[in-house]
Amino acid sequence: MTWLLLGLLGRIGSVSAQSLTIAQLEAEWDRYASKDAFYTKYKGQTLEVTGHLDIISTDRDYSTNQEFKLLELVVNEKSVLNRKITLDVRFPTNSVDAAALDRLAKGQPLTVRGTVNSFVLSGSLRMRMNGSQYRLSGAPAPEPMPQTKAAPADPPLGTYSVYQSDGRRFKFQYEFRLLDRNRYQLYDKVGTYRYNPATKVLRFITGSLTAFTGLYYTKGRNNDEGKPAIALSWDGQVPDLANAFGADLQYAYFNIP
Incomplete structure (x- = not known):
């Protein structure tokens, strides 16, 4: 299983990280009556999180003029309507092969390692992470969508x-x-x-x-x-x-x- 490391090879490899899937994070999010407890548990923590790639874009921190590649990971790329958590992972472009990231495909299983730095709650939760590594292999297959009843003929109340x-x-x-x-x-x-x-x-x-x-x-x-x-x-x-x-x-x- 190969990690693609983004600088600081020796030190990053020695940092322990809890391994989770986005589906597990969503289930835990649902269990917390107080969302502040979820934030406190994970802010500043180093995690390895597995999900499916939804969007790759380029972002910039204008206070430092630092450019980043932003990867958005979700439970399943087809679950737009019912997403509860989107993981936003930023990789500095000066320490990553940007072209290699751009070649990643939407829906591709991906595991990222990084440190959680903030949360934005607007309808669903965006969990933001400073990325240090990512892995293309060994991720689980997409989780099957739950079976649902046929949608009603008229808009439900x-x-x-x-x-x-x-x-x-x-x-x-x-x-x-x-x-x-x-x-x-x-x-x-x-x-x-x-x-x-x-x-x-x-x-x-x-x-x-x-x-x-x-x-x-x-x-x-x-x-x-x-x-x-x-x-x-x-x-x-x-x-x-x-x-x-x-x-x-x-x-x-x-x-x-």
Whole structure:
């Protein structure tokens, strides 16, 4: 099993590290009633974490003018809707073969070693790590997606998490709740909407989403898993999912209890 080391070869190799998968971290995250206890346990710890590569990008710390390669690891590259933890790992470009990292494929099993430095909670948790090593071999096969019931024909009542693309990744925006077939709630404000079961179109009439139009769907753009989802447009037009590339749409995914 070969580690690809990023400098400090002897010293890094001697640092003990707890080995975990992102699936194990997510299960532990769920068990903690106080999330501060999770942060305290892992901040500053050296870990070896195994997951699947989702995104590779280049980032820069403008305070030091240091450029980094940023690897984002998840439980499974197909689990966009239900991710609980994304591991952000930064490797300085002056101590890594950037071209080799760029050749890694989306979905590739990967184990990284590094020190946890911070957390960002926005819908799901982003766990940030300063990377020192990564390993391509020996990672487990992708975990099978759990079997789920067929999505309902109409949007289920409950909470929806809304995401929007910034050109690189989906980012969490806000949550709203369908209270019944006429009312919804965003933050502490209740508004009204109309839903047409024949066209699957929701029109938001009052409240924080006034003039937004939604289209309920269960398969297709940004929804390969067949989950209840609502595409949202702010201009009153019914979202055209067949021609949505580059469109300024938001995507609301139902939070399955």
